[in-house]
Amino acid sequence: LMDRNILALRDIPEGYPLSARQSIQVGCEKTGKPHVEPAKIRAFLGRLKHPLYFLDFETFMAAIPPYDALSPYEQVPFQYSLHVVEAPGRRAEHCSYLSDGRADPRPEVLSGLQQRLGRSGSIVAYNASFETRVLKSCARRFPEFQSWCESIQPRFVDLMAPFRDFHYYHPQQLGSVSLKYVLPALTSAGYEGLDISEGGLASLRFREMAFGDATEERKKEIRGALETYCRLDTEGMVRILDALRRV
Secondary structure, eight states, X not given: OTTXXXXXXXXXXXXXXXXXXXHHHHHHHHHOOXXXXXXXXXXXXXXXXXXXXXXXXXXXXXXXXXXXXOOTTOOXXXXXXXXXXXXXXXXXXXXXXXXXXXXXXXXXXXXXXXXXXOSSSOEEETTHHHHHHHHHHHHHHSGGGHHHHHHHGGGXXXXXXXXXXXXXXXXXXXXXXXXXXXXXXXXXXXXXXXXXXXXXXXXXXXXXXXXXXXXXXXXXXXXHHHHHHHHHHHHHHHHHHHHHHHO
8 A cells, every 4th residue: 555655544535455453544634524333232231230439540560569569560550440339220339449559559449449349340441351350460469359250350441442343443543542532522521631641651650759859849740640540441441331321
């Protein structure tokens, strides 16, 4: 295609050999309309059981572990956001946790979630393998939470699945299934204008707050930015699920 000076998706000619997912992306780029597979989306929605717990972690890694029982470059969750929808049509309730970094946050993260995630209902995460992997890693270090951690694994539902499997694709996603692209494609929400707008920067800012020489005023500023960013991740998942229901 480059040899033929075809450099944009919309210019790819009909009949050019493409995979199924490439064909979807090219078609959406040409029409400007989303690709939707309602039956597959309906099947996904049918897996969800109330109450719904929308969960997101922020983590950091360090070459030199700042806490005991921590390996170099091991993921440490320092923050979570949780939106809870008790029943269909109910308003989402929010709670959260953000460590100050002075002590290992993992026990507080585990105990807090153990209290807040209840005994039933779907735990919804975006790219859920990350959240489950972090929880398992933490539980290995703190075995008193091991059985609880194992018991909640089947409750996780990955909200990325309908987008990863191309059951829904919008041209504004630009080929990505990241939450940062899917959320503005489906809703009016987005990450523009936030002081922290992605996980890598969240990790850097936390380390500045917890282990750097930031002033108290700067620490307060960072906490506010972290809370705003992480809350939008789970609030965004609630909005995406509502949008899928409308679809």
